[in-house]
Amino acid sequence: MDLFLPVKPTILVVDDSPANLSLLFGLLHGSYTVKAVNHGAKALAMVSQDEPDLILLDIMMPDINGYEVCRELKRNPRTQHIPVIFLTSKNEVENEEMGMALGAVDYITRPISPEILLSRLRAHLVDATHARTLRVNNEYLEFEVAKRARDMAALQEVTILALASLAEVRDVETGNHLRRTQHYIRALARHLSGHPCFSSFLSPSVIDMLFKCAPLHDIGKVGIPDRILLKPGRYEPHEFEIMKTHPRLGYEALMQAQVASMESLEFIQIAKQIVYSHHEKWDGSGYPQGLVGDAIPIPARLMALADVYDALISRRVYKDGMDHDKARAILVKGRGKHFDPDVVDAFLALEDEFRDIAARYADSDEALQKKAAHLATIVGN
Incomplete structure (x- = not known):
């Protein structure tokens, strides 16, 4: 399984609680490159500059809550592919349904079980890596198809001009x-x-x-x-x-x-x-x-x-x-x-x-x- 993951995937943790940030950093930093911010707007700004491999996202935050952050991420074609896992104390079914409807890949309630979090995180990273590989392959195929179409169009134009020039000479x-x-x-x-x-x-x-x-x-x-x-x-x-x-x-x-x-x-x-x-x-x-x-x-x-x-x-x-x-x-x-x-x-x-x-x-x-x-x-x- 390790072969499917990049070396030290980057995890962005978004939570307004210093204690939660410290807990998650301690849990993750040995296996991952961990970046942490305490505000939704800061998270969006950071992602626009450097895309992480996965985002752990709190819901209850001031100004911009986790739902809004996720909605913005999924609205942007550049960031919509980044897997988002909600970490929250809100354990009502409708809250989980809301998070999944917005495009999150998982919804984990606190208190966090380290084993469950690490297991799910790893599984989603493997899925994300596969999806990234498929996306890169598709982009390459699209590039090749577009290139072939341009080559065919150029060949048509050259053929047409050559034939027309042949007639024009006489x-x-x-x-x-x-x-x-x-x-x-x-x-x-x-x-x-x-x-x-x-x-x-x-x-x-x-x-x-x-x-x-x-x-x-x-x-x-x-x-x-x-x-x-x-x-x-x-x-x-x-x-x-x-x-x-x-x-x-x-x-x-x-x-x-x-x-x-x-x-x-x-x-x-x-x-x-x-x-x-x-x-x-x-x-x-x-x-x-x-x-x-x-x-x-x-x-x-x-x-x-x-x-x-x-x-x-x-x-x-x-x-x-x-x-x-x-x-x-x-x-x-x-x-x-x-x-x-x-x-x-x-x-x-x-x-x-x-x-x-x-x-x-x-x-x-x-x-x-x-x-x-x-x-x-x-x-x-």
Whole structure:
């Protein structure tokens, strides 16, 4: 049994009687480190600085009685695990019931039998040591689980950014396009999270996942030939048909990743919806499936507006950006046709925030020049 106890456990004795303190000190000091105070407030202050292994607590004390001391100890998460044994002359059943109800582990009445006190004290110390070991093990497991969760989240973010960067290298878009659309979609999601049609889906965790997954929306473009992907201006009809395959290509890549992982990961589910359906239109005239209205996944509806707005207002290597008011007019005209009406309404409520995001992550002349030179290299090869 000794193996389960720390060397010289610390016992805090709380009693306003000098005679009782002296008696208990003499009984305990050979086997334990004994600390003694004569006031409940002093006991609470001492415990807050240095937690004992067990507390022997008198009930009848001035100002703060033993019941109040125990109640405060059990109310505090830092001290609620410390075992408390009441030592008192109050031997009525209701007094004992009160003490145990407050969280004490034992209730011993005076006059004290040294053998009974030492036996019970030792038993409770063994229990406390076991409980402490279990608590430490649980804290370690919680730490490891939290660490694993952080590692998984970091791996997700790295994977998403790596895939998005792969698509961006071959696209006319700059990296800031990915940042802007991330912030647009999060702003829309936060605003719509209080809307009755969206609230059940747009939880804080889903909104966070939308922000992380948004950069993947065009990863399928890695499968589009350079002569089409990098062509400035309008596509010929047959070229546009090829371009329209990029949502399916991106979706299939994510499906393969999901199958390989053998897990139904939330971020892949949301990413698939964004990648496959962000070119769908509210009236059913979009692609690749021609989905109509609420059949279009919510992440894709948000991404559709964010992507189009950014395409309109942003400078590209081959065009100047449109001013906000003209872009706004186009989005409003597309309300109920291209875009979910509620998403357009959210955009109108967030115009100032959209302007701020566009300005904060605007493409510099240097970035556009580097992108143009990089694309020229690709075309030349």
